[in-house]
Amino acid sequence: MRLIFMGSPDFAVPALHALIKAGHDIVAVYTQPPRPAGRGKSLRRQPVHEAADALNIPVRTPERLRHNEEELAIFQSFNADAAIVAAYGLLLPEAILNAPRLGCLNIHASLLPRWRGASPIQSAIRAGDEKSGVCIMQMDKGLDTGAVILSEATPITPTDTAGSLHDKLAESGGRLIVRALAEHPTPRPQDDAQSCYAPRLERKDGHIDWTRPAHEIERQIRAFIPWPGSYALLDEQSYRIGAVTLVDDAEATALTAASPMPGTILDNALTIACGQGCLRIEQIQKPGRAMMARDAFLRGTTLSKGTRFV
CATH class of the missing domain: 3.10.25.10 (Formyl transferase, C-terminal domain)
Known part of the structure; x- marks a missing residue:
């Protein structure tokens, strides 16, 4: 398939590599712009940016997508079958969500509808959940409210940290998105009554x-x-x-x-x-x-x- 990949941190990198290995054509990568980091506050590129450069994939780093008609036109010009989103960090306006032929698919690090939001991994451990997992979700304009296409559970061990669980789920996300694109399973709506929110941490x-x-x-x-x-x-x-x-x-x-x-x-x-x-x-x-x-x-x-x- 002809895909746009949208992601920023380490969590998204295994999925990018898995899609390439599966033979998909990544026509563009969208990621957060370089940010000041370290003691010297020098600009540092996102892990996905580094991975895309190593793969010679064109990278775009808009500061925003909402009310950005120029970027929307560029996004539409890629004529993508789908956009794959993994911890990108920007809200996608409806015009972006609808631009690819199959829409935008999100790799989310929880078993939706549990832990919608920015910190699903931390929230699952902190709450004492016995398992976490990854969902492939058909994105809509809500916050992690779209229909779930595939999911895969991962046990949370008594010694798991957010770091160790993150690494397990990142690898799971790569496997699952490849399966979703190959198998085309029927999306199932989420039960909003069972949802809970994972806030952004400070x-x-x-x-x-x-x-x-x-x-x-x-x-x-x-x-x-x-x-x-x-x-x-x-x-x-x-x-x-x-x-x-x-x-x-x-x-x-x-x-x-x-x-x-x-x-x-x-x-x-x-x-x-x-x-x-x-x-x-x-x-x-x-x-x-x-x-x-x-x-x-x-x-x-x-x-x-x-x-x-x-």
């Missing part, structure tokens, strides 16, 4: 609320690796928390017998009181330092019993 969302149950905090920390990360404040300094383990119920009951305030350090092993239960910090990062295992961190830093994170 750095401030990583602030740990120690009044929450320990198992919820543990899931948040895994869900926010690698971004936005989870952190706690102590003496107005921000400590990034990289990994924790849940303390078993018997030990937690003994450690919290005196009803400490949530966020309190309970022993010399960085066990922290939560709203319910306790967590033990396994990896922690002091401001200006690298992420360290607990034992290495404590050799250079003293955090006394009774000190409280907020």
Whole structure:
């Protein structure tokens, strides 16, 4: 098929390669423009941009598509059979959605209608879902509301982070979009009553609320690796928390017998009181330092019993 590919981050790259390997003709790639990144804030191209250049595919990087008649004319001129969209980052106006012969197909990293929106991977882990997955969706003008063409479930393991689940779903997305184009399955409408929303995340969302149950905090920390990360404040300094383990119920009951305030350090092993239960910090990062295992961190830093994170 003659395809336009629209994607920006690492998640979209396996799908681009899978489509090429399957013999499809990618006539153009649309991706987000280069953005300032790193300490020097130099412009950095999106991973899809880099992949397309390596494949000698023409790349377009419009800042916007809405109310952009010039770009619409260019998009229409490609005479594509379909546009494949994977974490592109711009809303597609109705004229763009309708331009390809078969419309626009989206590779979405959840089992729709669960987790529509910008952070489906993080939201699934944080909510304690037992599985996630990928859907191929016929795009409409709503937010991830189109009919589902194909889906594939992936278990969420107790050790999965957003990073590890992202990589599994990215590979699944590549396989699934190739199948969708080959098999032409009948789209099935979503049940809007079963939908839930995965909001766009910001750095401030990583602030740990120690009044929450320990198992919820543990899931948040895994869900926010690698971004936005989870952190706690102590003496107005921000400590990034990289990994924790849940303390078993018997030990937690003994450690919290005196009803400490949530966020309190309970022993010399960085066990922290939560709203319910306790967590033990396994990896922690002091401001200006690298992420360290607990034992290495404590050799250079003293955090006394009774000190409280907020």
